Each structure stands twice: as structure tokens, then as C-alpha cells.
Amino acid sequence: MVAPKENASKQLRYDGRVVVVTGAGAGLGREYALLFASRGAKVVVNDLGGNFHGQGKSNAADKVVEEIRAAGGVAVPDYNSVVEGDKIVQTALENFGRIDVLVNNAGILRDRSLARISDEDWNLIHDVHLKGSFLTTRAAWPVMKKQNYGRIIMTSSNSGVYGNFGQANYSAAKLGLVGLANTVAIEGAKNNIQCNVIVPTAASRMTEGILPEILFNELKPKLIAPVVAYLCHESCEDTGAIIESAAGWATKVHFVRGRGCVLRTSIDEDVSPEYVQQVWNRVTDMSEAKRLNAIGEASLSLVGVLEKLRDGQNNENSVTETFRYGFKDAILYALGVGASVTDPTDLKFLYENNPEFAVLPTFFILPGLLAVMGSSLTASAIKHTTFDLTNILHGEQYIELFEAPATEGVLTTTSTVLDVVDKKSGALVITQSDSYDEQGTLVARNQSSTFVVGAGNFNGKTKAGPEVKPLVPNPKRSPDASVEVPTHQNQAAVYRLSGDLNPMHIDPSFSAIAGYKVPILHGLCTMGVSVKAVLKQFGGDDPTLFRAAKVRFSKPVLPGQTLRVDMWKEPNNRVCFRTVVVETSTEVLSGAYVDFKQIVIKPNMTAAVDLQSDAVFAGIKDRVAENEAKAKAINAVFLYKITSGGKVAKEWVLDLKNAKVYEGPVQGGGKADTTMTIADGDMIELALGKLQPQTAFMKGKLKIAGNIMLAQKLAPLLKTEAKL
Secondary structure: OOOOOOOHHHOOOOOOOEEEEOOOOOHHHHHHHHHHHHOOOEEEEEOOOOOOOOOOOOOHHHHHHHHHHHOOOEEEEEOOOHHHHHHHHHHHHHHHOOOOEEEEOOOOOOOEOHHHOOHHHHHHHHHHHHHHHHHHHHHHHHHHHHHOOEEEEEEOOHHHHHOOOOEHHHHHHHHHHHHHHHHHHHHHHHHOEEEEEEEEOOOOOOOOOOOOHHHHHHOOHHHOHHHHHHHOOOOOOOOOOEEEEEOOEEEEEOOOEOOOOOOOOOOOOOOOHHHHHHOHHHHOOOOOOEOOOOHHHHHHHHHHHHHHHHOOOOHHHEEEEEEEEOHHHHHHHHHHOOOOOOOHHHHHHHOOOOOOOOOOHHHHHHHHHHHHHOOOHHHHHOOOOOOOHHHEEEEEEEEEEOOOOOOOEEEEEEEEEEEEEEOOOEEEEEEEEEEEOOOOOEEEEEEEEEEEEOOOOOOOOOOOOOOOOOOOOOOOOOOOEEEEEEOOOOHHHHHHHHOOOOHHHOOHHHHHHOOOOOOOOOHHHHHHHHHHHHHHHHEOOOHHHEEEEEEEEOOOOOOOOEEEEEEEEEOOOEEEEEEEEOOOOEEEEEEEEEEEOOOEOOOOOEOOOOOOOHHHHHHHHHHHHHOHHHHHHHOOEEEEEEEEOOEEEEEEEEEOOOOEEEEOOOHHHOOOOEEEEEEHHHHHHHHOOOOOHHHHHHOOOEEEEEOHHHHHHHHHHHOOOOOO
16 A cells, blocks of 8 residues: 655655765665655765675765755765764765764674684774764764754664674664763753664675675665654654664664562671572563663662661562553452343453443452562562472451542552461461552551461460451351352363463363362452352442451362352351352351441342242141141251242251251251252242142243252142141
């Protein structure tokens, strides 16, 4: 596709400007000279006339001048070497009285492997490329400074930026030009003198025979010339930039510095090679790399480190990390904790264009978690023994949100060791992570308790301090609501993509070392699933009503198991809960609670729902109370799951071992001998005798799990016509 021609009124012009281009007899330099001249500049075409080894002479400069003049432009030749840069500048002054633009382009090659580079090879390359550019720039400097205007180009190379075999001399000189340009840009700023670097890849006499023919033919110098021309125009504001360009493409290149890692804990402490080895992954981590615009910024950041060391702020016990997130991260997390498009109310957690798009509150555990996982905080808290990932268990987790977080942004999280407790069988390390938004507002606080197996008995404190958020025991009554949430086989594989890459959750061989037959689900995934269920039930499914949550990880969960979340509504907008694996009746989250700003109850799988079949169970309860001995003779526990609209709306337990009938899940962590699932209306039909149990079972209206034969003993209890 051919680009449309520019409107003449918008054309970048150089009328009245004087441009000096070194090495302008061919290749890039020739294209620069022709373009500047065609846009109104008066051009000094400098070229010694030698070959690309710097040998011999020719009338190359004259030929380019003739081309410019034939096209109606103004140009003069110059035959001086760049190591006599003052003579080149003098040519400009004698002919045109000024110099506005200097393009340092001249270059030669003397390629040799490192061991074969002679002193002459080294010196010639540096004289032409680095020293020549310096001398010519120095000669032009007072003129540009006096006229308060100047544009300077240094020509570097990919060999200088990245290195290249057989070009040690050339690479060193070309990267040296970057340093020279940086300083020229700094010193010239107050006099409107800008200096930039071009890193071209172009076909020329220097690259002929080196580049493949197909590439050589496409690397046309004239495609790079417009980039250099713009950098030299008065409208361009860039200075100190490195611009790489080739084949009609250009980009900016700059150096970045990683976050780094402090290698000592106080101003008086030495650095040991062993500690450097231990934290080397943090030293070389470039995930938070950024560009520093001046040497002062580098010095300032180092001063900050030294001030912290001087003030006794032990780096081992504190770490600050940046956490960037967007809608994709929030959606991936939601999928990891079971959000599904099959539930319309979950769409706001899964679709960024949903008008109510929101982030699940427990997502904001991640900044603190990843900061602690990526640091040596836990290791620094336990110095009396060594341990590895297989010794570490996540004991407890607390999260509190102070502000409603944005759906995307950057959080800066500072994590510290809050407490270390000697549990005899292991050590409990509690870390606290405070996350701040870009305005410096505290958004989230997390407390993570990590249990290190085998690291106890170090004569430490046996109880955590008051600053550690405590667990809350469940009320001793039937739950006010219960929700069953199935997990799926791939849940751990999805959840780990949110950042917790511990191989215990996906690698069978690793989980076997830790004592598990198969990879287990992340405890924080179980927490996310459970808090999501509580939010749906008592928080109106509104994340902005969430205040805080705390859980204890009691037992592991296997992907594919079903979780039952039992909830108790308590005063002060608190909902206590526990999470139980349905298949094994094992409690996996204990002492847990969610604090809300406001309780909003939705009638979904909760005891707050009024069903017709409630009267049936009220009648059964009366019959059991009238004849406890007869009920206990059945000696079994039955769980009824009553559905409404295709979903479980309520559970009733007939505990005929203890002659109790109550609403909710089986109490005391017990397990039902027989579980029956039936619709509310069908339960009424069954009690009235209009629907026979065998017929209901055959038609799929009554689903029975467990001991089917025991169900036949319930017939006398179901005759409750009087109640109905």
C-alpha cells in the first residue's frame, strides 16, 4: 500500500538551516544529505572518500553535491577526516555562516575476533566512530550554544547495544557513543541543543556481503533517513533518546534497572557471598524493572536504601512489592474460585463490559501473598533450622478491605514479619501485608500464618500477640444457611494461574513427597469459594459490602470434591462459617467468619426460605418427640434435600439415632446414612400418599444416596395429613 503524499503545508522543512552530514558520500549519509537538501536545508556533504576499511580516496562527496544541486538544492563538499572535526565545521561556517544540525554518520569496519584485534584495529575504529564524533561535536558546540539552537545525531549500532562476534572494537565504540550522547543531551538542554542516537540497520558498503541478499535488498537507507530527519527538526522534543530503525520500522530503545535486593540488614553489616547466592533470583528479577531518567535518580534510590539501613529497618523482615492487575487477572481469579457463566449473578465477575463488573474481595489476598512468597521473609524469621516447600503449610489467612478497590490498577504492598510463635511441632510465622493504591491510600491488609513443620522447640513465645486477628468459634446451634458448591478436577490447575505456583497443587510427584496421594486444592482457593458463597448469601452478592474475612485451614481438599459452607448470622454484621467436604464430612475451614458493612439476605439455599414441605417435617418432629424410643429403634440419620426451582433450597435432618429433627446440615461433623433429594411439591404429594415412594424413585423425582433400604423404615413418619 502506498502512503498518501503529504500536504505541502504540513511538510517538515529546514529552510534556513545548515546541516553537516559526515560520511555522506554513500549509503545512509547520502540519503540524509539528499533528504535534508530536498526540504530546504543547506548541506555540507562530508566524506573522506575511502572504502569501508578506511582506506583510499574518491570523489564520493562531489557526486552527492552534484545530485543535490541538480535537484535545485544547496550543498558543498568537504573532504576532511572526522578526527579533524573542527575543519568540517569550519567548512560550514565559511560557506553558510552557521551550523544547525550535525549528523555524525562516518564509520569504518575492522572486524577481528577478540584475540586478533591489533592496537591499530582498535585505535582506528575508536578514532573514526567515537573520537571523530566527539571532535566534530565539540567544534560545533560553541556555535550552537551561541545561536541557542542545535540538533546532533550520534550513530550507534545493534553491535553496540547487543554485542556481536568479531566486533569487540566496533561494539565498544558504538556503545560509547550512547554514553556520549546522553551527556551531550544533558549539557545542551539549557541552550536548546538536543542530541539523539540512531541505531540503523541498513544496506551499505559496510554491510554488503555480510547480510543475506534478501535482507540486504530490503534494508534501504532511504527508509531510515526520514527518522533521522524528524529527530533533527525543530518540532521534535526528544533528546537523549536511542532510536532503532530498519526497513521502514522504528522503535525506542532504553536501559532499565530492576528493583534489586539489599544484601545486608544494617549499615554495620558486611555482605556474604552465601547470602548473595541465596537472594540472587531477587537481584536478577526484572519483573518490576523501570527506566531511570538521570544518574541522580539512581543515586537517590541508593541513598534511600542506605537511610533505611542506618535507621535499622532490617530488609530481611520487610519487603515492598508492586502488584499490577487488570480485568483479565480478576476474571481468571473468579474462574479459579468457581465463578460460572451458568450462574447469571456471576457474570459481573466474569465479563469486563458488564455494567456491574467487579472484583471478588478475596482477589486482594494476592498482592500480599505474592510479595511474601517471592521474598525471604519466612526464612529470615526462622534462623535456627532449614526447611523447604514441603515443610510449609498455610495455617490461617485474614483479609480486610479499607476501600472498595478499583477493577484495575497498581498496588504497592509492604510486608513485614508480625509475629513468630513456637508451636513445638513447628513454627508459626505471621506476616502482615499492607497494600496501597497509586494515591497512597491503604486499600487492603492481609495477615498470613505460615506453619513450618519441624521448626518448633526454639524456646519462643507460645501465643500470638494481640495484633494478630483471632479466629472465631462457630455458634452451637444449627446453621442459618448452608450451601453446597462442587469443585472440579481442573480447579487447582486454573487457580494456580493467579500466582500461587506451588507444585504441590499440580505435580503428583511433588505432592507425594508432601504426603498426599494426588495434588491438593489451594487452601486459598477453598477460602475464595467459601467467601464467595457467604457473599452471595448474606452480602447481596455485592463486593462493596465486604469488610473482612478470617479462616483457618484445617484439612486439605481434593479437586472434584463438593464443599458445603455452613453459615451463622451473628450480631454486628458478622457471618461465622465453616466449610466441610461433603463426601468425607471433613471440616476443612474452621473458626472462619466474614464481616460485612451490611447484611443482605437472599433466599437462595437458606433456612430463611419458607417451603410447603416445612409442615411435613414439623409433623415428623412431633411424631418423633411423642415416641422417641420408636424413632431411635430405626437407628439411622437421614438427610433430606428439598429443591425449589431446580436448586436445593433447604435441608432437613432426621437424626433417629438421637431422636432429633432439625433444619440444616448434619450436626457435629457427622454423616447421613441416607440422603434423599426431592422437590418441595413432590414431598407434599409423598406425605399425602398421592405419590408412592417407589414410583417417585422410578420416575427420578426422588433421588436416594447411601443405604436405600433404610428409607423404607420412614413410611410411618411421613403420614402427616393432619398437619397439612
